Amino acid sequence: MGQDLKTFYIxxxxxxxxxxxVYYGLRQLGFTLLDHQAFPYILIFFALTTAIFHLGLVRxxxxxxxxxxxxxxxxTTAKLLLYMIVIVTYAFLIDIDTxxxxxxxxxxxxxxxxxxxxxxxRKLTAMKQTGKSGPTQ
Numbered sequence: 526m527g528q529d530l531k532t533f534y535i536x537x538x539x540x541x542x543x544x545x546x547v548y549y550g551l552r553q554l555g556f557t558l559l560d561h562q563a564f565p566y567i568l569i570f571f572a573l574t575t576a577i578f579h580l581g582l583v584r585x586x587x588x589x590x591x592x593x594x595x596x597x598x599x600x601t602t603a604k605l606l607l608y609m610i611v612i613v614t615y616a617f618l619i620d621i622d623t624x625x626x627x628x629x630x631x632x633x634x635x636x637x638x639x640x641x642x643x644x645x646x647r648k649l650t651a652m653k654q655t656g657k658s659g660p661t662q
Contacts, residue, residue, distance in 0.1 A: 530583050533644060534576060540640055541572040544633070559632070561625040563615075570611070571637040574604060579641070586648070597645070608634065 545568055552560055578600050585596035612630060616623050 529648075530580065533579055533583075536644075537572060537576055537579075537640070541568060544568060544636060559625065559628055561622055561629045563626055564629050567626075567630055567633055571633045574607070575637050575641055578604060579644070582645070586652075590652070 545565070548564060548568075581596060581600055582593070586593045608630075612627065615626055619626075
């Protein structure tokens with residue numbers, strides 16, 4: 526469990542660094558179509574929510590497949606609600622370049638969701654191949 530989590534955090538950090546550098550590089554090249562002042566904060570927000578979610582996922586996996594599935598479904602729902610709260614709060618309270626904020630938020634949502642799902646898929650595939658069912662609930 527510890528090594529898998531460490532590997533995930535290293536890959537998440539590298540992924541976040543690459544996304545940030547690509548964004549910064551595009552800005553330096555004059556591609557400012559998607560340039561928004563909140564981008565670094567959105568990037569950190571997605572990195573942290575992904576890290577926290579994955580920690581819970583690893584802990585749930587250690588307690589069995591049923592808890593793993595329940596946690597995954599519940600946490601995904603909670604994250605979507607959190608994301609909607611962030612979007613609505615920004616749109617109504619800050620209201621600066623809301624369209625650009627939404628585009629940046631959605632792009633990062635797609636990137637981090639793809640990153641996260643790829644890890645979960647690999648984990649489920651490995652669990653299926655090894656026949657690991659974990660403790661029963």
